[in-house]
Amino acid sequence: MTSPLTARADVATGTPARYAKQLVSHLGRRLTWVTDGNTSTAEIGGATGTVVVGEGVLTLRAEASDPDTLARVQHVLGSHLERFGQRNELAVTWVAGDS
Numbered sequence: 001m002t003s004p005l006t007a008r009a010d011v012a013t014g015t016p017a018r019y020a021k022q023l024v025s026h027l028g029r030r031l032t033w034v035t036d037g038n039t040s041t042a043e044i045g046g047a048t049g050t051v052v053v054g055e056g057v058l059t060l061r062a063e064a065s066d067p068d069t070l071a072r073v074q075h076v077l078g079s080h081l082e083r084f085g086q087r088n089e090l091a092v093t094w095v096a097g098d099s
Contacts, residue, residue, distance in 0.1 A: 005070045007094045009060040009078060013085065016058035020051050022084050027076070047073045060092065 013019055017038075024033050024040045031042040031049075038053040047064035060081065062073035078092035 004063045004065055005067060007062045007070060007074055007096050009092045009094045011058045011081065011090055011092055012056060013058055013088065013090060014056065016053045016056065019058050019081060019085060020053045023051055023081055026080060044073045044076055045069060049073045049077050
């Protein structure tokens with residue numbers, strides 16, 4: 001069995017909880033999220049997307065079995081967060097393998 005591919009993006013923001021709530025709520029129209037403390041997780045097209053609220057940072061994680069699916073999860077999470085945070089110039093930069 002091969003290990004899943006992973007990627008992580010740490011997005012600095014003064015309001016990580018607000019952005020997490022907005023992202024999970026918006027994507028919750030099509031996905032089922034499970035929240036445990038500061039971590040929310042959903043299955044996205046056979047892969048896993050995770051949103052973690054930290055102190056001054058919102059961490060996005062993607063985990064998938066193949067590169068195309070990983071890229072899809074990254075796009076779904078990252079593009080929506082960047083759109084919500086456009087006014088505050090939030091930028092999502094993914095780093096491979098660090099989940």
